Amino acid sequence: MQKRSIIPIVYILFLLLPIYWLVAMSFKTTNEILSGFSLFPQTFTLEAYRTIFTDPTWYWGYINSIIYVSLNTVISITVALPAAYAFSRYRFLGDKTLFFWLLTNRMAPAAVFALPFFQLYSAVGIFDTHLAVALAHCLFNIPLSVWILEGFMGGVPKELDETAYVDGYSFPRFFMTIFIPTIKAGVGVAAFFCFMFSWVELLLAKTLTAVAAKPIAATMTKTASSAGYELGLLAAAGTLTIIPGAIVIWFVRNYIAKGFAMGRV
Amino acid sequence: MKRAGFAQPWLPMLLLLPQLTIIVIFFYWPALEAVRSSFYLEDPFGFGSSFVGLENYQILLESREYRRVALFTLFFTLCVTFFSLAIALLLAVKADKVLRGATSYKTLLMWVYAIAPPVAGLMGAMLVNHSNGMITHLFGAAGYEFRNGLNYSDTAFTMILVAIWKQIPVNFIFFLSGLQSIPVSLREAAKIDNKSGTSRFWTITFPLLAPTGFFLLITNITYALFDTFGIIDVVIKGEPGNNPLTLVYKVYVDGFRGNDLGGSSAQSVVLMVLVLALTVFQFRLIEKRIHYT
Numbered sequence: 001m002q003k004r005s006i007i008p009i010v011y012i013l014f015l016l017l018p019i020y021w022l023v024a025m026s027f028k029t030t031n032e033i034l035s036g037f038s039l040f041p042q043t044f045t046l047e048a049y050r051t052i053f054t055d056p057t058w059y060w061g062y063i064n065s066i067i068y069v070s071l072n073t074v075i076s077i078t079v080a081l082p083a084a085y086a087f088s089r090y091r092f093l094g095d096k097t098l099f100f101w102l103l104t105n106r107m108a109p110a111a112v113f114a115l116p117f118f119q120l121y122s123a124v125g126i127f128d129t130h131l132a133v134a135l136a137h138c139l140f141n142i143p144l145s146v147w148i149l150e151g152f153m154g155g156v157p158k159e160l161d162e163t164a165y166v167d168g169y170s171f172p173r174f175f176m177t178i179f180i181p182t183i184k185a186g187v188g189v190a191a192f193f194c195f196m197f198s199w200v201e202l203l204l205a206k207t208l209t210a211v212a213a214k215p216i217a218a219t220m221t222k223t224a225s226s227a228g229y230e231l232g233l234l235a236a237a238g239t240l241t242i243i244p245g246a247i248v249i250w251f252v253r254n255y256i257a258k259g260f261a262m263g264r265v
Numbered sequence: 266m267k268r269a270g271f272a273q274p275w276l277p278m279l280l281l282l283p284q285l286t287i288i289v290i291f292f293y294w295p296a297l298e299a300v301r302s303s304f305y306l307e308d309p310f311g312f313g314s315s316f317v318g319l320e321n322y323q324i325l326l327e328s329r330e331y332r333r334v335a336l337f338t339l340f341f342t343l344c345v346t347f348f349s350l351a352i353a354l355l356l357a358v359k360a361d362k363v364l365r366g367a368t369s370y371k372t373l374l375m376w377v378y379a380i381a382p383p384v385a386g387l388m389g390a391m392l393v394n395h396s397n398g399m400i401t402h403l404f405g406a407a408g409y410e411f412r413n414g415l416n417y418s419d420t421a422f423t424m425i426l427v428a429i430w431k432q433i434p435v436n437f438i439f440f441l442s443g444l445q446s447i448p449v450s451l452r453e454a455a456k457i458d459n460k461s462g463t464s465r466f467w468t469i470t471f472p473l474l475a476p477t478g479f480f481l482l483i484t485n486i487t488y489a490l491f492d493t494f495g496i497i498d499v500v501i502k503g504e505p506g507n508n509p510l511t512l513v514y515k516v517y518v519d520g521f522r523g524n525d526l527g528g529s530s531a532q533s534v535v536l537m538v539l540v541l542a543l544t545v546f547q548f549r550l551i552e553k554r555i556h557y558t
Contacts, residue, residue: 007359015377018388018430021399025391034396079287082280089270090277102284104544105292109491111516112533112540115302115526116295139291142284162270171271200381202495203513207521217383221498231391238384245379253375 019242026235033231048236058237061216064130066244068205068213069198071134072141076194077187079138080145081180087146088153089161099150106143110203113139118207128210136208137198144197145190152186185255192252199245216241296537303530314527321531331515331532337421338490338511345428345489350481352429353436354474358466360437361444374434382431382495389427390500393419414502421509424500428493436481443477444470483547490539512536 025033026048027041052058087099117136121127160182164174180187205215220237223230303321305314325331380388392400393413400423404411413423447470455469491513501508505518512532520529 007356011356011360012373015374015430015434017399018385018392019377019380021391022384022388038397079283083284086277086280092277100548102288104548105288107487107540107544107547108292108296109513109533109536109540111491111494111513112299112537113291113295114517115520115529115533116298117291119298120295135287135291138287142287146284158270165270171276174271196379200379200495202381202383202498203517207517217381217495220387221383221495221503231394234387235391238387241381241384242376242379245381246376249375249379 022235023239025231026239028232030230030232045232048232049240051233052236052240057219058216061214061219061237062240064209064213065199065205065215065217068130068133068137068215069195071130072137072198073191073194075134076138076141076145077191080142080149080190081187082175083142084146084149084153085175085179088150089158099146103143103147106140108139110140110201114204114207117204121208127208128212130213132208133205133213133215134198136204137194137201140201141194141197144193148190148193149183149186152183152189156182188252189255192248192255195248196245199241299530299533299537302526303534305527307524307526317527321527322534324528325531325535334510334512334515337509341421341425341428341493341509341511342486342489344425345432345493346482346485348425349429349432349436350478350485353433354440354478356433357437357440357444358470361441374438377431377434380431382492383499385427385431386496386499389423389430389496390502393423413500414504414508417507417509420501424493424497424509427496427500428489431496432485432488436485439477439481440474443474447473479550483543483550486543487540490536 024039024041027044027046028038029041029043029045029047032038032042087095113136117132118127121132126132156179160178161174164178169178200217202215202217202221206218206221209215209218216237220234220241223234223237302314304316304318306317306320307314390413392398393411395401395412398411398413401411401413412419414420451469451473455465490511493511494513494517497511497514501510505514505522510518513536516529516532516536519525519532523529
């Protein structure tokens with residue numbers, strides 16, 4: 001037993017070492033970072049975090065990211081729920097083909113769409129708004145949500161729908177008050193993946209915003225390429241971007257296992 | 266007997282309408298727009314554009330730089346896909362015996378999944394930082410001066426390393442779920458029949474994992490080609506210069522930095538064809554559903 005656990009432990013170390021390095025660096029002083037190699041912070045400082053929480057260009061990055069990510073999650077789930085229901089409950093001509101074809105949209109490279117989106121948004125006048133990024137991310141998140149939700153809906157017996165129909169429920173009322181609560185685990189998993197994708201996506205978020213809706217990742221990469229290269233500050237900003245994901249993962253950890261078991265993630 | 270239910274014929278179409286609308290506006294329209302502008306040459310001073318037919322493509326195919334980038338992309342994709350799949354499989358097989366149903370372990374792995382590519386790139390950049398990076402020190406101890414951002418192959422090494430590191434947890438979780446769905450009775454029967462653990466792996470476990478493996482192969486190729494933008498952007502510090510680039514990064518550099526809209530669009534179309542090929546391949550795979558159980 002002891003010998004067997006060596007490999008997982010080594011792996012965990014390999015996985016966590018870079019994360020540790022990032023977090024440790026965020027607490028080091030600039031002098032210490034530049035002076036050379038050290039495993040622990042010699043003088044512990046919160047200077048980098050103080051800068052982030054007081055400098056508007058930094059903390060607005062976080063606020064912008066959170067706004068468009070939430071907006072995107074709401075839009076994606078709202079659009080995906082009825083579509084997933086249609087695919088799960090009805091048989092129509094070419095339904096399977098359409099289902100997979102829509103799903104594969106998700107594989108589309110963001111780079112292809114960056115320029116046309118840029119032109120479209122500039123023309124409509126929503127360039128550099130939170131809505132611009134949220135809508136662009138829908139392209140990837142709606143197919144994924146439909147795919148996840150359809151899996152969860154498949155597990156709900158059709159008798160539920162039929163009973164509600166016989167009982168005289170109208171479709172919208174049935175859908176909102178009975179069906180959605182039944183698959184709320186699925187909604188949670190789908191929302192999680194929308195959140196994650198939108199939170200980590202950089203290319204579209206970077207090219208479709210300039211100032212007003214600039215995401216934190218773009219602020220970071222800009223700082224990373226500027227002359228000073230303030231590592232401590234960047235490390236702190238990086239550490240802070242990991243936290244929302246970690247919190248969300250903690251909440252949905254049991255559902256995710258289910259999502260993986262269905263091969264739907 | 267006709268079953269009761271919400272069976273109005275217009276209902277499914279109505280339910281699908283929002284998704285289809287979004288797909289048309291945000292997928293087909295931009296895709297067609299990219300194809301259209303790939304036939305035009307943008308005036309450098311912004312005075313409209315002129316139709317040049319296939320000239321953008323011709324320039325692209327004759328460009329040595331583009332060929333170099335394509336070649337590097339191929340190398341990058343092969344390395345990332347192969348190593349992240351192989352390492353994840355090895356780890357999953359080893360961990361499978363120890364970790365039957367350890368949720369906390371999976372949660373830990375998911376955290377790496379939650380790290381944004383640019384942050385992963387930042388971690389890599391810190392590990393190879395010239396003055397104090399851990400990896401720079403390790404190479405230094407071995408007598409090699411590691412210079413990320415200056416030396417072409419050193420930068421490529423960093424990019425590949427970070428991309429693999431980021432992708433292993435995802436593959437690992439899928440392989441682990443795949444392994445744990447193999448029935449215990451099958452494993453025991455194999456144990457009785459077969460002598461060595463290695464041959465048991467290649468003849469029983471490996472074929473049973475094939476569906477998961479194929480799915481992951483496509484996912485990993487897509488990941489290496491397209492989702493590594495953030496990693497590359499940070500590792501090369503946004504300075505293309507003499508650094509290794511992938512095709513996706515080049516689309517971005519030419520389109521947004523170089524303002525070569527036509528050329529960038531032509532490159533986009535090339536990428537789209539690539540995705541289309543992968544999609545059709547995956548589509549066939551899902552239809553056939555390689556199954557052994």
